[in-house]
Amino acid sequence: MENEALNKGEEPVQGYVRIPLSILEIATGLIVLAILSWYVVEAYHLPKPFNSTDVGAGGFPLLVAFGTGIATLSMIGLAVARHMGKMGKADSRWRRPLFVLTVALLLVGQAVTFETLGVYLCTALFSAAIMVAAGERRILHVLGVSIGLVAFIYVVFALALNVVFP
Amino acid sequence: MIENLLSGFSAFGDPLVWLSLIFGSLVGYLIGAIPGLGPSLGVALLIPFTYGLDPVVSIVGLVALYAAAEYGGAITAILINSPGTSAAVATAWDGYPLSQQGKAGEALLVSIVTSGIGIFISALFLLFTAVPLSEFALRFGPGEYFALALVGLSLVVGLAEGSVVKGAVAMGIGLALATVGLDTQTGTPRFAASVELFEGLPLVPVLLGLYALSEVLFLVEEGVTAKIKSAPLGGWRTWNWKGLWSLNGVVFRSSVLGYIIGIIPGAGASIASFIAYAVAKKTSKTPERFGKGSIEGVAASEAANNAAVSGAMAPLLALGIPGSPTTAVMIGALMIQGIQPGPLLFSRNPEIPYTIFASLWIGVPVMVFIGLAGARAWAHVANIPGPAIAAIVAGICLVGAYASEGTMFPVYVMTAFGILGYLLRKVRVPLAPIILALVLGEMMETNFRRALITSHGSLEIFYTSPLTVALLLTAILAFALPAVGFIRKRRRAAMAADPSV
Numbered sequence: 001m002e003n004e005a006l007n008k009g010e011e012p013v014q015g016y017v018r019i020p021l022s023i024l025e026i027a028t029g030l031i032v033l034a035i036l037s038w039y040v041v042e043a044y045h046l047p048k049p050f051n052s053t054d055v056g057a058g059g060f061p062l063l064v065a066f067g068t069g070i071a072t073l074s075m076i077g078l079a080v081a082r083h084m085g086k087m088g089k090a091d092s093r094w095r096r097p098l099f100v101l102t103v104a105l106l107l108v109g110q111a112v113t114f115e116t117l118g119v120y121l122c123t124a125l126f127s128a129a130i131m132v133a134a135g136e137r138r139i140l141h142v143l144g145v146s147i148g149l150v151a152f153i154y155v156v157f158a159l160a161l162n163v164v165f166p
Numbered sequence: 167m168i169e170n171l172l173s174g175f176s177a178f179g180d181p182l183v184w185l186s187l188i189f190g191s192l193v194g195y196l197i198g199a200i201p202g203l204g205p206s207l208g209v210a211l212l213i214p215f216t217y218g219l220d221p222v223v224s225i226v227g228l229v230a231l232y233a234a235a236e237y238g239g240a241i242t243a244i245l246i247n248s249p250g251t252s253a254a255v256a257t258a259w260d261g262y263p264l265s266q267q268g269k270a271g272e273a274l275l276v277s278i279v280t281s282g283i284g285i286f287i288s289a290l291f292l293l294f295t296a297v298p299l300s301e302f303a304l305r306f307g308p309g310e311y312f313a314l315a316l317v318g319l320s321l322v323v324g325l326a327e328g329s330v331v332k333g334a335v336a337m338g339i340g341l342a343l344a345t346v347g348l349d350t351q352t353g354t355p356r357f358a359a360s361v362e363l364f365e366g367l368p369l370v371p372v373l374l375g376l377y378a379l380s381e382v383l384f385l386v387e388e389g390v391t392a393k394i395k396s397a398p399l400g401g402w403r404t405w406n407w408k409g410l411w412s413l414n415g416v417v418f419r420s421s422v423l424g425y426i427i428g429i430i431p432g433a434g435a436s437i438a439s440f441i442a443y444a445v446a447k448k449t450s451k452t453p454e455r456f457g458k459g460s461i462e463g464v465a466a467s468e469a470a471n472n473a474a475v476s477g478a479m480a481p482l483l484a485l486g487i488p489g490s491p492t493t494a495v496m497i498g499a500l501m502i503q504g505i506q507p508g509p510l511l512f513s514r515n516p517e518i519p520y521t522i523f524a525s526l527w528i529g530v531p532v533m534v535f536i537g538l539a540g541a542r543a544w545a546h547v548a549n550i551p552g553p554a555i556a557a558i559v560a561g562i563c564l565v566g567a568y569a570s571e572g573t574m575f576p577v578y579v580m581t582a583f584g585i586l587g588y589l590l591r592k593v594r595v596p597l598a599p600i601i602l603a604l605v606l607g608e609m610m611e612t613n614f615r616r617a618l619i620t621s622h623g624s625l626e627i628f629y630t631s632p633l634t635v636a637l638l639l640t641a642i643l644a645f646a647l648p649a650v651g652f653i654r655k656r657r658r659a660a661m662a663a664d665p666s667v
Contacts, residue, residue: 165568
């Protein structure tokens with residue numbers, strides 16, 4: 001992995017992390033395989049079909065798991081071959097990872113606090129926080145967008161579409 | 167047909183339908199003009215605004231948005247060399263050089279008018295192919311339907327960006343997600359950790375998460391970008407309409423090509439524009455001007471990518487199989503209105519398909535007017551700071567997901583799929599097969615099991631009907647051909663590296 005500054009020291013956090021795609025593919029493949037294993041066990045324990053003409057509740061999921069398993073193993077195999085240098089290598093660039101992680105956490109926070117804070121306060125606070133976390137430093141822009149968004153949601157969803165929010 | 171078509175046009179007697187058309191076009195231009203945001207995201211974001219609206223009003227707005235977003239990408243492609251959508255990449259090849267030569271106005275005029283003509287011609291084709299296709303599809307049994315869904319999925323996987331293997335993994339994930347909930351045949355709960363999942367994963371929050379919320383994180387990656395200076399809008403007055411008439415051959419050919427390519431699930435507007443551009447270059451009297459500012463290149467690309475919009479509608483309306491990610495999202499919008507696309511749509515809800523045909527034609531002058539009147543404004547849209555778009559999209563996703571069911575569960579689903587979508591895109595796993603498989607999964611399983619029951623548990627139903635066999639062969643080819651191409655490419659690369667191989 002490497003970390004490079006994009007703006008030559010202006011904002012040191014504005015870099016990117018480069019991860020070999022093959023590593024990510026292997027990791028993703030293993031996660032998918034782990035979930036598939038659980039899926040297969042669950043499907044296998046579903047009630048058996050009522051008659052011999054049906055495959056039952058678990059039949060189709062087992063077929064899906066079989067096909068997906070083969071595809072996932074192929075993806076892992078190709079990724080291993082690429083990692084060992086038998087095929088062309090590629091990287092996945094994760095730009096501004098700290099900003100992205102912060103916003104991802106804000107999105108989770110937005111969902112968790114939505115009911116407690118209520119739609120308007122939650123939207124105003126988190127839209128402002130997302131803008132700041134995304135790199136916006138002009139306070140008037142941040143306030144303008146937040147207030148405008150809340151007003152828009154009130155007019156369209158609450159007034160026009162009669163949606164009842166927490 | 168004429169009677170139904172007239173009733174489709176009569177829907178425009180309602181001012182709300184006009185309002186929906188204009189609003190959809192405006193939002194479509196806005197979404198299309200912002201690089202990175204595409205029609206799928208636009209349609210997904212518009213769904214929450216259709217809750218409680220009449221289905222006809224909703225569908226007119228969604229179709230207008232889809233068509234306008236495909237065009238909106240051309241404006242920024244021509245003025246600032248930054249295609250708003252991938253379908254406008256070929257437009258930038260000649261559109262931007264024309265701008266640099268002081269002919270931006272001419273390029274915009276041609277692109278807007280040829281886009282409109284492309285939609286107009288392809289909507290005619292849609293009318294005359296979707297109706298017979300839906301009548302033919304009424305004869306399909308469960309075996310044919312299962313095979314048809316498999317063809318749709320395999321074509322999307324085969325033509326997916328990146329590798330076929332990752333497309334297949336994505337398809338598997340989508341199909342597995344589609345099995346969550348109560349089994350439709352026996353009522354047994356499957357893979358449902360909570361009661362909320364008994365009805366399956368809610369489609370709208372999944373769409374909002376994968377297409378819209380994941381984009382928020384990509385916008386954060388971009389940060390605050392520098393302002394781009396647009397080229398001056400020169401060339402409006404020097405342009406003569408006779409010049410436009412001289413493009414009739416290329417526009418007609420590209421529209422037909424665009425429509426046909428649009429029908430193929432997974433092919434879409436981008437492939438349509440590239441192929442139409444290549445054909446236009448081959449048949450042109452001045453191929454040397456392509457890439458340096460050829461008006462024919464702009465016309466071919468734009469007519470084709472807009473015609474592909476109607477093309478993608480054909481399998482959606484006639485067979486219930488979405489031909490593109492955007493139409494897959496549109497299926498979600500129709501489903502929440504209680505409308506199931508497919509052959510029965512034409513007999514049960516004829517007002518929907520015929521209003522779509524009418525809206526494609528009526529929408530042409532509206533779209534051309536909005537495009538021409540606001541060309542300069544649309545170019546400035548590309549300068550809206552990324553953080554502001556991110557905050558707005560995240561806010562609309564949040565309230566849209568909540569409003570879809572009036573509970574918190576869809577909000578959690580949307581957030582989880584937003585982060586999952588971002589991670590999958592980072593690993594270059596395409597999202598379109600997930601959405602298509604999620605939409606088609608239940609239909610596939612139901613018809614697979616129905617087929618087995620009608621054939622008393624024998625698999626022969628899948629190889630005794632010629633149509634089923636043809637469809638299954640198409641599905642296998644759609645998977646196999648890209649894989650063969652990949653192996654050949656590798657072999658050629660190995661030969662080039664070491665001639666002794």
